[in-house]
Amino acid sequence: MPRIRQIILIIIPATLLPIIFIYDVTRSAVNFEVISLSIIREIFVVFTFGLICLFVISHYREQRKNATKEIGKILFALLFSLLLIAVSALIQPTVAQGRESLSINQSIVSILISTILTAMLVTLTMYLLLIILDLILFKRKRNTKKYYYAYIILLSLTCIAELSFIKKEIGFISTVLFSLSILAIIFNSFRQNWIVYLSKREKIYSIIFSVLLFISLTILNLFLTQNSITNSKLIAYSGLLHSFIQLNALFGAVYFGVTFVSALFHLPTAEVFERKQSELSSLHNLSRLVTQVFDFNDLVNTVTQMTTEVCAANSVWLELFFIDENTGEINVEISAKKNISQQKIDLISDNSAIQLRHYLLDTKKVLLVDDIWSDYRTKNLKDKGFSGSLLTVPLLSHGKLIGVLNATKDYKNAFDQDDIEVMTTFADHVSIAIENSRLIAKSIERERLHQEMMVAQRMQKRLLPQYLPTLPSVEFSAASESSFEVGGDYYDIIDLSKNKFGIVVGDVSGKGVSAAFYMAEVKGIVLALSKISKTPKELLTGANEALKESLDKNAFISAMYAVLDANEETLTLARAGHCPALFISQDKAEFVRPNGIGLGLTKRNQFENAIEERKIKLKKGDVFVFYTDGITEARNSMMEEYGYDRLLKIAMESKEYPADVIKDRIINNVRTFISMGSYNDDITIIILKWLGN
Amino acid sequence: MTDFKINQRDGEGISVIELKGYLDAHTAPDLESAFQKLLTEKKYNIVVNCRDLSYISSAGLGVFMAYVEDVRKNNGDIKLTNMSSKVYNVFDLLGFPMLYEIYKDEKEAIVRFNDFKKNL
Numbered sequence: 001m002p003r004i005r006q007i008i009l010i011i012i013p014a015t016l017l018p019i020i021f022i023y024d025v026t027r028s029a030v031n032f033e034v035i036s037l038s039i040i041r042e043i044f045v046v047f048t049f050g051l052i053c054l055f056v057i058s059h060y061r062e063q064r065k066n067a068t069k070e071i072g073k074i075l076f077a078l079l080f081s082l083l084l085i086a087v088s089a090l091i092q093p094t095v096a097q098g099r100e101s102l103s104i105n106q107s108i109v110s111i112l113i114s115t116i117l118t119a120m121l122v123t124l125t126m127y128l129l130l131i132i133l134d135l136i137l138f139k140r141k142r143n144t145k146k147y148y149y150a151y152i153i154l155l156s157l158t159c160i161a162e163l164s165f166i167k168k169e170i171g172f173i174s175t176v177l178f179s180l181s182i183l184a185i186i187f188n189s190f191r192q193n194w195i196v197y198l199s200k201r202e203k204i205y206s207i208i209f210s211v212l213l214f215i216s217l218t219i220l221n222l223f224l225t226q227n228s229i230t231n232s233k234l235i236a237y238s239g240l241l242h243s244f245i246q247l248n249a250l251f252g253a254v255y256f257g258v259t260f261v262s263a264l265f266h267l268p269t270a271e272v273f274e275r276k277q278s279e280l281s282s283l284h285n286l287s288r289l290v291t292q293v294f295d296f297n298d299l300v301n302t303v304t305q306m307t308t309e310v311c312a313a314n315s316v317w318l319e320l321f322f323i324d325e326n327t328g329e330i331n332v333e334i335s336a337k338k339n340i341s342q343q344k345i346d347l348i349s350d351n352s353a354i355q356l357r358h359y360l361l362d363t364k365k366v367l368l369v370d371d372i373w374s375d376y377r378t379k380n381l382k383d384k385g386f387s388g389s390l391l392t393v394p395l396l397s398h399g400k401l402i403g404v405l406n407a408t409k410d411y412k413n414a415f416d417q418d419d420i421e422v423m424t425t426f427a428d429h430v431s432i433a434i435e436n437s438r439l440i441a442k443s444i445e446r447e448r449l450h451q452e453m454m455v456a457q458r459m460q461k462r463l464l465p466q467y468l469p470t471l472p473s474v475e476f477s478a479a480s481e482s483s484f485e486v487g488g489d490y491y492d493i494i495d496l497s498k499n500k501f502g503i504v505v506g507d508v509s510g511k512g513v514s515a516a517f518y519m520a521e522v523k524g525i526v527l528a529l530s531k532i533s534k535t536p537k538e539l540l541t542g543a544n545e546a547l548k549e550s551l552d553k554n555a556f557i558s559a560m561y562a563v564l565d566a567n568e569e570t571l572t573l574a575r576a577g578h579c580p581a582l583f584i585s586q587d588k589a590e591f592v593r594p595n596g597i598g599l600g601l602t603k604r605n606q607f608e609n610a611i612e613e614r615k616i617k618l619k620k621g622d623v624f625v626f627y628t629d630g631i632t633e634a635r636n637s638m639m640e641e642y643g644y645d646r647l648l649k650i651a652m653e654s655k656e657y658p659a660d661v662i663k664d665r666i667i668n669n670v671r672t673f674i675s676m677g678s679y680n681d682d683i684t685i686i687i688l689k690w691l692g693n
Numbered sequence: 694m695t696d697f698k699i700n701q702r703d704g705e706g707i708s709v710i711e712l713k714g715y716l717d718a719h720t721a722p723d724l725e726s727a728f729q730k731l732l733t734e735k736k737y738n739i740v741v742n743c744r745d746l747s748y749i750s751s752a753g754l755g756v757f758m759a760y761v762e763d764v765r766k767n768n769g770d771i772k773l774t775n776m777s778s779k780v781y782n783v784f785d786l787l788g789f790p791m792l793y794e795i796y797k798d799e800k801e802a803i804v805r806f807n808d809f810k811k812n813l
């Protein structure tokens with residue numbers, strides 16, 4: 001569609017222009033002027049050139065604009081038209097008399113020159129107007145467009161006032177309108193914001209182009225003043241178009257004149273502005289990259305690249321330090337480099353950098369070497385082909401030096417305060433990114449460990465009995481809680497067949513993972529030994545033997561093992577360093593504490609000699625409480641221990657209840673006691689209640 | 694945090710370590726390093742005075758187990774003294790009185806060390 005419109009916009013004027021030309025030639029030949037015909041001609045001319053302007057607009061809008069490029073284009077067009085004007089002036093040297101001279105005694109060539117010049121200059125100044133519009137509207141303020149439209153309206157009015165049949169009536173108004181238009185031109189000419197944002201190179205180009213435009217437009221304006229051949233030719237063709245060309249050319253001359261001056265004034269600050277702008281955009285990029293921790297290489301490469309650009313450094317490299325905590329040795333990794341070889345970096349390291357690094361490790365401050373040749377820290381580098389200045393800024397994380405960002409320039413005193421600040425900021429960003437990636441790695445690791453611990457916890461739960469044996473003569477109840485994910489408490493009730501049951505409770509010294517492993521080992525040992533041992537003493541002696549070899553020197557296990565013989569109605573128990581069992585019968589309560597040494601503490605002989613067994617004849621209603629020291633050593637907020645007495649008391653009060661209830665009452669009593677405090681140990685409790693056969 | 698302090702006195706060929714406060718999994722490493730130091734200084738006659746020891750956990754007991762073998766290999770010993778009944782109960786439960794010499798008073802332990810030396 002736009003193409004079709006463009007074709008129409010060009011075909012109609014292309015048809016109308018020759019028609020007007022033929023009419024002009026005919027009129028000139030017959031030397032005859034009819035007012036009404038002349039009015040119709042003027043309307044046709046306005047219509048034709050209106051379409052040409054529309055074509056220029058649509059053509060201009062279609063292409064992406066680059067101000068400098070467009071200015072260049074219009075400059076060439078302008079120089080070309082000036083050439084044409086000059087040529088035309090040479091061909092027709094005589095000054096035609098009178099304003100309406102086109103209609104009288106004009107040669108075809110003269111009329112053709114008028115037509116071509118008008119068409120060319122209208123197109124050109126229209127283009128100029130559009131370019132100026134774009135420049136004016138750059139970073140527009142609220143009123144910017146209004147001023148521009150004010151000019152367009154005044155331009156239109158001035159042009160309309162130039163229509164021959166109107167001008168006769170209101171000659172003075174056209175002068176007023178012309179003056180107002182010039183005022184609008186001056187107003188608009190101060191809209192030069194776009195210059196500020198140009199790079200230095202672009203500013204220089206703008207200065208050249210604007211001065212050339214200014215000169216050529218001024219020459220054009222000179223041509224357009226009264227008494228020149230061109231002027232009279234244009235006026236003769238159309239007064240309206242003449243005003244259009246004249247005002248726009250004036251606008252262009254004034255606007256680009258101001259552009260020239262203002263670009264000239266902006267030139268000295270161009271570099272600073274450019275630098276600030278690049279700092280800003282690089283910081284923006286960095287902030288974005290910092291959050292993308294997984295693109296660490298991308299980040300360090302960007303940092304070196306940006307440092308090169310922003311500080312105009314010759315070479316930049318980023319070193320990360322990995323300090324061995326045991327030996328204090330520094331391992332250096334060059335994580336990014338720009339315009340410098342590994343060999344050169346090594347050369348710096350070999351000849352000075354160790355000193356430099358130590359200097360940085362000690363001070364953690366920016367290191368600025370203004371002259372590599374004369375500075376005492378880098379003197380050695382003189383013979384190695386280094387010169388100029390060196391800037392090294394530290395990468396700090398929690399006050400620790402984790403690396404350095406280095407930059408060199410090949411002349412002395414090259415780094416200024418701005419360079420130091422920018423590089424420090426860059427270094428900070430890298431530190432943050434490194435810190436972030438370490439934190440993420442850490443939290444992933446923590447999460448993984450947590451998952452592993454959850455698996456371990458599930459596994460360990462399954463090492464404890466899932467079901468307790470049920471039989472008519474005895475009630476069992478048991479519970480175990482770990483203060484950590486995994487614990488070192490262990491209990492089991494093993495069916496030994498022939499109505500015998502092995503009851504074991506154990507506590508591995510220490511807590512957490514190591515305790516959990518030992519606990520699993522104890523379970524295996526106890527299960528294996530329970531099938532072959534005849535007495536609790538024999539089982540515990542066997543377990544001590546097995547564990548002595550595999551336990552750490554400082555680890556041991558306290559355990560209690562009891563065998564319930566439901567047929568014989570007896571409970572035989574032995575204790576390997578474990579908390580005494582609480583035995584409550586109808587008439588008395590006591591802590592059963594036969595002698596014994598903890599598992600893994602001593603060799604077979606001593607253990608076997610020390611351990612005792614005790615056999616208790618069961619009576620109906622007898623209750624046994626087996627437990628771990630997590631119960632007796634539970635503390636409240638006053639740091640008081642729960643102790644044996646409280647356990648004895650609550651067990652006595654609960655002895656008439658079923659085993660499950662006794663267990664719950666004891667646990668609740670412990671919980672109530674510690675209230676605000678917390679378990680800092682695993683707790684395990686087993687209740688055995690003899691109901692009688 | 695629970696409080697734990699170690700004070701060391703070196704007599705004639707006998708080192709006395711005084712423990713104060715809570716000896717548990719958190720403070721056990723302090724005692725470990727104290728023993729480690731004695732071993733590197735080849736001081737194998739050690740008396741541990743537990744007068745001000747208010748609590749000992751299984752991790753604390755483990756420290757003695759970790760070093761007693763090395764000490765005894767070098768003809769030395771770790772003797773424990775001045776325990777409160779509560780602390781003694783913990784040692785006693787595990788059967789430590791069968792593994793260690795435990796005395797009511799520090800002097801008794803020193804006398805035993807000296808007797809032993811005379812017999813050599």
